[in-house]
Amino acid sequence: MKKEIRELKNYLLLWATQSLSGLGSGMTSFALVLWLYQTSGSALKTALMSVCSYAPYVIMSIFAGTLSDRWDKKRTMLVCDALAAASTLAIWALLQAGRLAPWHMYVLNALNGLMNTVQRPASDVAETLLAPPEYYQKTSGLRSFSSSLNTILTPVIASAIYAFGGMGVIVAVDLITFAVAFFTLLLFIRIPKPPRREAEQEKLLNAAKAGLRWLRQNPLILHLIFFLAWINLVASAYDAALPAYLLSVPNGGETILGLVQSFAGIATLVGSVIVTLSPKPRDRVRMVCVALMISMSTENFMLAFSRTPAVWCVASFLGWVSIPMMNANLDVILRTTIPPEMQGRVFSYRNTLQFFTIPLGFLLGGWMVDDVFEPLMAMTRPDSVAAGLFGIGKGSGAAAFFLLLGFAGVAVCVTYWIKLHRYHWSEAEQI
Numbered sequence: 354m355k356k357e358i359r360e361l362k363n364y365l366l367l368w369a370t371q372s373l374s375g376l377g378s379g380m381t382s383f384a385l386v387l388w389l390y391q392t393s394g395s396a397l398k399t400a401l402m403s404v405c406s407y408a409p410y411v412i413m414s415i416f417a418g419t420l421s422d423r424w425d426k427k428r429t430m431l432v433c434d435a436l437a438a439a440s441t442l443a444i445w446a447l448l449q450a451g452r453l454a455p456w457h458m459y460v461l462n463a464l465n466g467l468m469n470t471v472q473r474p475a476s477d478v479a480e481t482l483l484a485p486p487e488y489y490q491k492t493s494g495l496r497s498f499s500s501s502l503n504t505i506l507t508p509v510i511a512s513a514i515y516a517f518g519g520m521g522v523i524v525a526v527d528l529i530t531f532a533v534a535f536f537t538l539l540l541f542i543r544i545p546k547p548p549r550r551e552a553e554q555e556k557l558l559n560a561a562k563a564g565l566r567w568l569r570q571n572p573l574i575l576h577l578i579f580f581l582a583w584i585n586l587v588a589s590a591y592d593a594a595l596p597a598y599l600l601s602v603p604n605g606g607e608t609i610l611g612l613v614q615s616f617a618g619i620a621t622l623v624g625s626v627i628v629t630l631s632p633k634p635r636d637r638v639r640m641v642c643v644a645l646m647i648s649m650s651t652e653n654f655m656l657a658f659s660r661t662p663a664v665w666c667v668a669s670f671l672g673w674v675s676i677p678m679m680n681a682n683l684d685v686i687l688r689t690t691i692p693p694e695m696q697g698r699v700f701s702y703r704n705t706l707q708f709f710t711i712p713l714g715f716l717l718g719g720w721m722v723d724d725v726f727e728p729l730m731a732m733t734r735p736d737s738v739a740a741g742l743f744g745i746g747k748g749s750g751a752a753a754f755f756l757l758l759g760f761a762g763v764a765v766c767v768t769y770w771i772k773l774h775r776y777h778w779s780e781a782e783q784i
Contacts, residue, residue, distance in 0.1 A: 357488070363542050364483040364492060370534040371476075372499035374434070377530030379503050380511035380523050381441055386596060387607055388520075389455060396597035396751070397719030398455055403592070404712040405459040406466040411712065413470045414704040415564070426475045426482075427544045431535060433472035437465050438531045445524040474700045481688050481696060482545045493684040494629030497677035501625055504618025508611030564698030567691070568706075573773070574690060577641065577683065580769040581707045584645055587762045589714025591653060594722050594751045594758075598656070599665070601748035609662050613669045620670040624677035637682040642770045644679035648672050649762030657756035660744060718754070726750030 358365070390399045440461040447453040484492045514522050568575045599605040599613060634640045652672025655664060691699045727750030733739045743752040 357491075360485055361483075361488060361492070363544075364480065364488075365495075366537060367479070367483060367542050368492070368495055368499065370537040372503065374530045374534035375499070376503045376506060376510075377527035378437070378441075379507040380514070381444070381527045383507050383511045383611075384515050384520060384523050385444070385458060387610075389458065390596050390600055393455065395719070396593055396722040397716070397724075399596060400593035400715040400719035401455070402458055402462050403589070403715045405462040406469070407708060407712040407715070409463055409467040410470045410473075411705055411709040413467065414474075414701045414708075416701070424475070425546075426479045427538065427542070429475040430472055430479065431539060433468040433475075434531060434535055434538075436468050438528060438535075440465050441524055441527055441531075445521060448520050470704075473704065474696070477700050478693065478696050479544045481693055486689060489685050489688050491629055493681040494625050494677065496684075497621055497625035497628060497680055501618045501621030501623075501673075501677070504621060505615045506618070508614050512607065512611050564695065564700075564702040567695055567699050568702055571690065573638070574687070575706075576769070576773055577638070577686070578703050578707045580641075580645075580765070580773070581683070582710045583765040583769075584649070584762070585708060586710035586714040586717075587649065587758050587765065589711040590718030590721070591755070591758055593715045593718030594754050595656075597719075597722050598748050598751035598755070601746075601751070602660070602744065603746075604660060604662055605748070609665070612662065613665050616666040616669040617673040620673035621677055624674045628677045628681040634682065637686050638773055640682045641679050641686075642766065642773060644675040644682075646763070646766040646770070647675040648679075649759070649766050653755045653759035653762060657752050657759060658742060721754055722751050726754045729753070 386399060386402065389402065390396075393399065443461055444453065444458065447457055480492065480496075511523060514526065568578070595613075596610060599610040600607065648671075652668045655668035655671070659665060659668065687700075687703070688696075727747065730739065730743060730745070730749040730753060733745070733749075735745055739753065740749070743749045743756075
């Protein structure tokens with residue numbers, strides 16, 4: 354254990370402080386989602402916050418990764434963190450002046466998304482360089498652990514602070530956690546430089562194309578990325594519908610939304626501990642497929658047909674407990690297959706191909722709830738089969754939409770299970 358801590362010292366320091374900063378940012382985001390939905394009552398307007406965050410990330414990610422391969426990783430992360438903190442300050446100032454409007458949040462979220470576009474590939478490579486290969490599964494488990502812990506704590510702490518101190522205190526906590534992470538990275542963490550290869554001499558466009566060429570030469574990885582892209586479409590549509598559902602139905606509300614999200618965090622915490630302590634699986638590709646099938650075949654169906662917070666919490670747990678297993682195995686596959694000097698460029702294409710469906714999913718989910726399923730359920734007779742299945746009143750349309758998402762998620766998993774099975778499963782064992 355002492356040897357592991359010594360070899361992972363810099364990684365653990367970076368992981369702990371960045372996770373703390375993530376908690377602060379998550380509290381601000383949670384409070385703003387509540388504010389916007391309560392102000393507008395629209396799933397689509399609330400979902401547009403996430404669309405604006407992901408759109409620049411998807412569009413610019415290809416070139417950002419190439420630049421990340423050329424730029425100093427530490428400086429890139431510091432600059433991006435500082436600009437993200439400035440946008441948080443801007444939101445607080447607008448709130449204090451009583452002038453905060455949805456379009457302000459969309460613009461600032463887009464700027465944050467742009468910063469994340471550059472920061473994420475730099476952070477991915479930094480984590481690879483700070484952790485020896487034999488610890489990749491453990492470090493992936495640690496990342497899932499901190500993410501799930503933040504998911505548990507964010508709604509609880511944010512709700513309590515907001516009730517007693519308002520948005521100003523939440524922003525103050527966000528900035529304090531940012532400062533801890535920023536100065537720890539600045540003063541105490543040294544990130545090794547990857548081997549310098551042709552990326553630094555190539556023109557920007559040619560260097561970016563190198564990431565795509567690598568993916569074309571590794572079709573198993575490319576299929577996994579497309580698999581996750583379709584899953585992200587379903588998952589982001591779910592994320593757009595969940596607040597509209599839980600903030601509208603009779604047994605819901607802010608506290609219930611926070612509780613359900615906390616159970617998702619508890620689930621990923623449990624899953625992260627299991628992954629961290631588990632031995633290397635015989636077949637990582639199969640584990641990715643199994644984990645996603647468990648997730649897609651449980652939560653959406655249970656949300657569609659249930660009306661009680663207890664069942665919603667169980668559904669959230671079942672939908673998320675296997676996700677750390679998927680993340681850890683995918684992470685190991687990517688980090689041990691892609692050369693470190695290529696990771697910025699390949700991760701960039703991976704981010705674009707895997708995440709371009711997220712803004713589409715948020716738009717689709719918000720539109721389907723607001724303009725399709727809620728109007729349809731509003732016209733449904735109280736004694737009809739649909740009313741018996743999904744309830745009546747506001748929120749019943751979102752419940753019906755969850756059923757559609759459940760079938761879509763299972764269909765994606767079955768399709769790619771068959772597609773990936775065409776490759777020899779031993780291919781995963783060689784990774």
